[in-house]
Amino acid sequence: MSQKLMLCCAAFILMVILIISGIHPFDRGTWVMEVLPVLIVVPLLIYTYKTFPLTNLLYSLIFLHAIVLIVGGAYTYARVPFGFEIGEWLGMDRNPYDKIGHFMQGFVPAIAAREILLRNQILTQGKMLTFIVICIVLAISASYELIEWAAALVMGQGAEEFLGTQGYEWDTQSDMFFALIGAMAALLLLSKWHDRQIAKLIN
Secondary structure, eight states, rough: OOOOHHHHHHHHHHHHHEEEEEEEOOOOHHHHHHHHHHHHHHHHHHOOOOOOOOOHHHHHHOOOOOOHHHHHHHHHHGOOOHHHHHHHHTTSOOOHHHHHHHHHHHHHHHHHHHHHHHHTTSSSSHHHHHHHHHHHHHHHHHHHHHHHHHHHHHGGGHHHHHOTTTTOOHHHHHHHHHHHHHHHHHHHHHHHHHHHHHHHOOO
């Protein structure tokens, strides 16, 4: 299957899942805020495909991240059934699906930042690349936490579903920590595979 056909299928599947998730979400306002990144990124990827196509690895990761966001938007992160199952397995008293979302918030942007920096020859492989990628991920995570804070100020009590703190006072810090773990995991596990895909793409 060609990359273009694969991406068309992935975009179609995402749109179907997105439409289904928006029929009867738990909270409409939360759904809109959670799926907004998908509504922004997918058209952007379509627009830039001819001038800057990404590796199959990165497209696949973005697809998985989009599903995580859509599911979280449909149920709200604190109510995703799969999260309750994980919490039961781990003996947790709160739904950990939110942490999956923040792990992905580090895991996927790390590969995206790495690809942009390498392919535009802004940085070469090495310790500085790793450091800058992690800094970018933490900046994205911090920016998202500021958005959540702004939503809490504007919406008041109505932002509780979007925040998904579940009464945990260190939720902001733990969210950023999980993004950091996600970034480090992506760099450790996927860098060599990513390098091969970049080389294949530009040759």
